[in-house]
Amino acid sequence: MTHPTLAVAGPAAWPGQDALAAHRSSLDVLADPPSGLVGAPGLLALPGRGPWASPLARTLALCEAMPAALEPHGWRLGTTADGTLRRAGRTLTGDVEALALAAAGYAGPIELPVLGPLSLAAATWLPVGERVVSDDVARADLAASLALGLSRHVAAVTAARDLGVVLDGAVPSGEAAVGGDADSGAASRTGTVVLHEPMLTEVLQGAVPTFSGMSRLRALEAGVVASTIREVAEAMLAAGQVVVLAVPPDARVIDVVGPVLAAAGGGVQVDVMALDRRGMEALAQQVENGLGVRCAVVPHAAPPQAGDVPADPARIATELLQRWRWSGVVPPRLTVLPRSGVASLTPARARETLTLAARCSVALGDALA
Known part of the structure; x- marks a missing residue:
């Protein structure tokens, strides 16, 4: 076997608070x-630095031509970016530079985590009114903006790593194919984009709360969810990236996104040990169809206590x-x-x-x- x-x-x-120390660790x-x-x-976020360093702020800062401002109830799209969003962009740039410096001498692939298009839309407000996920046009525009911004982000990370490689005395990846081995010291252009979708269950179930909190937004159809993920996944494939979707342990979520990701050569990231029988069966079926899986199952290290x-x-x-052998795959x-x-x-x-x-x-x- x-x-x-x-x-x-x-x-x-x-x-x-220290991005360089975090990446070195x-x-x-x-x-x-x-x-x-x-x-x-991968590229790390350090959200403890402030709201500008949160995954939501970083992802909005990546989006192309999609300004937003932080208000008391959260991030709202608008006509101009506020100071917090601009700071999020500067912080992200600094984190990329910290990664490039920490990774000097490492030529392997790098993972780039961001908030996925549906959770991004569910966590962001329209200029006037409800959440972006409730508006078909705005939701599609935000997904397209994210896809374009991510493509440029991939290029920026590659350029930063190439600069670090040059300073380290190696050949940049853009030149590695000329008379040499692409792995001889150049930063790899093939990596993984991890789209985090923590709200995907709520989006599919119609459980995303309205502004008042007294009601819930309508559920999105499975086909809409799949096509939104497909748009971003295809953009990442064109940028030479493998796509992984970090999802809740939910059988229906796996049923909806699994075929899209398998077709794109990607996978899901899920706490396999938290899946029920139906969820494990759904995951095993998608694995048989070519879906990759990353198992987010390792518990956090805890401070030692007497008797622990x-x-x-x-x-x-x-x-x-x-668990895997029980599933048959x-x-x-x-x-x-x-x-x-x-x-x-x-x-x-x-x-x-x-x-x-x-x-x-x-x-x-x-x-x-």
Whole structure:
């Protein structure tokens, strides 16, 4: 039997205030993982710095020609960008530079996490009225703006990494194909864009609250959700990126987005251990159709307390593997990563959690041997 490729990935967000230190901590684990593993480092958000550093603000700052302003009830689209959104853009640029500096000498792919188009629309308000997700035209415009902005973001990250490579004494990726190996020191142009869709269940169920909170917005049809994801996924494919959708553990969500992502050569990121029987069956069926899966199952490292039993990587790996074997399918690539919420930890606990994820991946290899 052919064993799956084993990989370990990091979170989208990190605690603390220092972007360079955060990226160095992550890269220490992921850029040089234990033997037999593939590491997947990425651009980190540090939301503890302020509202301009939140995933929502960063994603809005990426959107092309879609100004917004932060109001007491949240982000609202408008005619001009306010100071918070401009600061979000500057912070994102600084984080890209911090990543490029921390990743000097690392030529592998980089993951770029952003808020997905539907959760972005559900969390953002129209210039006048309800949430963007409630307006068909505005929702489509925001998705198109995100797709264009993301394409430019990919190019900007590649350029920043190429500059770091040049300063490090290697050949930039744009020149690597001329008389040399593209992996000889140049930053890889192929990476992963992770679209985080934490509100996708509410969008499909019609459970997104209105402005007053007294009612709920209408549910979006499955076809609308699928076509919105497809638009952004196709733009990322054109930019040379693999697309992963981080979704809630919900069978219907997997049914709706799975075929789109499988057709695009992408995958979902989900807490597999939180799926019920129906959800696991849906996931297994989509994996058989070519969908990739990233398992966000690694618990957070907790401060040691008297009598506490430390998290056991072997137990986590065994339970995950049992879940897959029960489904009748083991994906050709098994990627593990921490559960969401790493940004709520201390930097030291975040580093320990990421190290635990790497140890879980090693334990998976041992269980498969």
